[in-house]
Amino acid sequence: MITFLLKLGELTLKGGNRSVFERALRENLRYLLKNEASVKIIPGRGRFFLRCPEEIRPRARDALGRLFGLSGWAETQVLEKTEAAILRACVQEGRDLAARGFKTFKVEARRTDKGFPLDSYSLCCKAGAAILEALPALKVDVHAPEGKIHIEIRERAYVYRNAEKGLGGLPVGTAGRGMLLLSGGIDSPVAGYLMAGRGLSIDASYFHAYPYTSEEARQKALRLGKILGSYTRGGIFYSVPYTEIQQRIQKAAPQPWHTLLLRMAMMEGAEILARRQGAKGLITGESLSQVASQTPENIASTESRVSLPVFRPLIGLDKEYIIRLAEKIGTYETSILPYQDCCALFSPAHPVLRSKPAEAMGLYEGLDLKSSVEAAIAAAPGEQI
């Protein structure tokens, strides 16, 4: 059996309802490990522990790398609280570092058991000395070491090296459900990911206009949904048929308004779906000024039909930064596949840039789309992601 030490993140700041967050974290981890029976999750103060058979290691590592709520984690040795055992363990970690080509190291120690005879500083010195004696090729660097060896003295002693950085955030589900407006682009999956990191579990709605948009484009969005689902305890992906709505907008509204009116219809539809699913807010990948529909005025118009809060985690982020995030979470490669989720036919050459919400509202209401939107939502099949 191996043990992972999990460092809890922001949830440690919670007060009376901390147990709610901790329980969610445990359940989410169990979900990520597909309810594997041989796994044991042991809660503790500030630290959780995951014990599992060695063959589960790759799955455990993958799950921990997808778990919101952790500030860090590492596979750890679990020892009796004796100086000898601890130093032996440290030397073993040092040997491992040396074998991997690390040249410099540092030891960090913390103890919650103040009854332990050695204080943190002394522990570090002794451990450092022991490692240097056993492995003279290694050097200590307290400023920028290549490798770090950690000692934690709690009810047991733990020694581990090079903790992984956790995803941070809060456990998925602790803030309720959110409805993500997912397109096949780079931005919306990242928006979903960031909101999941604030505790929302995510359902996704994808608005298509088949045959103007292709099945390949929908499959691409579904794939993005699935990648997102691997961080968010799954969810449901709704394919909403908006072809008729697209056509009515194209037929009856002035061309510069087409994209904006469609977005208003999508927000209206997403809100109906969100309320049906018990979601507390909508999530979009809008980033201010990125495209014509995302000027401040147009964003105001877009959301003028909805009353649920609209979460836009990318609103202040640069495209480059968003792309880096997309690469990190694994959606970028899929997002850049060349399947358009909007037909060139419906993209106005000169879109309106500074719409007035009142005017937008007037045009939208003139189209009388409400029953079509409701029908489209009712007809939208859902798939598990």
Next chain:
Amino acid sequence: MVGRLGPFRVYCRSMSLETSERRYFDWASTAMPGGISLDGPFGNPSSRHREGREARIALERARETCAGALGAAPGQIYFTSGATESNALVLFSRLLQQSRGTILFSGGEHPSIRENCRALERLGKGVGVIGIDKTGRVSPETLGRALKKYPDARFAAIMAVNNELGGVSDLPVLAEILREKGIFFHCDIVQGLGKIPIDLALMDSASLSGHKLGSPRGIGLLYLRKALVPLCAGGGQEKGIRPGTENVAGAIALGEYLKLRAEPNLIQAEYTKAAERFGLLIAGLKRIPACVLIPEDRQEEDSRFSPYILQAACRGIPGEVMVRALDDAGFAISTGSACSSGGKERPVLQAIGADPQTSLEGFRISQGWTTAKEDIQALLGALQKIAVQWGKK
């Protein structure tokens, strides 16, 4: 409602678009199977034992069959995996040519000519384009202009039938011009084979693919009036021109299909029937207000075109969208060359000067020997319905 499969199928059914009956109108990308199975001696024709000898005899018999059907000598027939390979083989052999002359190709050529010529250009060969008119054909005028621009031209690739528009170049006239100048004439006869009369004596080399005639894919041939020195070497098969263990079963099948399809009387009879069907199609398309033919002046009876290929557009509907909508309605068509379907560009339409709108909306209907008038009527009915449902209002 959480469904596992096919939310799209559910949607399409609800729009009354889906049908289980299929009508195939994409013969230009591949023919419906002709039913002759792929079979032959398994031995390696280069082996000395009995199994090898049997295979060798079968292969050479197939070669004779192909040569006979095409009006060539067996020694001028080389089996390849298809026209793409045959085209590449001829083009890349130019790299070994000492001559520094320009390599010409028409603006309507298949990507296996066009892109390989671009590759030759990157490798330092001079390359030039022969203009095409709005039917996709090279005319004596456009050829003349190219020859004037590139007086050192030594090689020209001009296809017999344009695969997107159906335009049929006047090969005897063009061949004469090229012969006078001593220019090597390579002709991609893929879309002409079995559909219009082709005279290999006009050309120095020609490429064809079996699957356009209904044979399984993976077999085609290269006609060479005179042997050339190929770029790629190997085990010396096909006189070293196309090394690689021969596809005996494929060659036998190809021979059978050529014998069947390249028979001049049959070509003529099928041509007449095909022309009649497409006459109906063209007349029907002209009656659909949103539909335009490409080029617009194509007539019901029009000797400039092969009656097997037609390009059209429906205003307000991108070609890709038309493909999907017709697919759901049970019809297989395509936009452009299947080989270029991955991209959004329509180089052939651009080459004939079509505006971006038309290039976006263009789609191709191509028929074959088993297409019936009833299929044409059904297609027109579906197009009418789609034009009303999806087209520009």
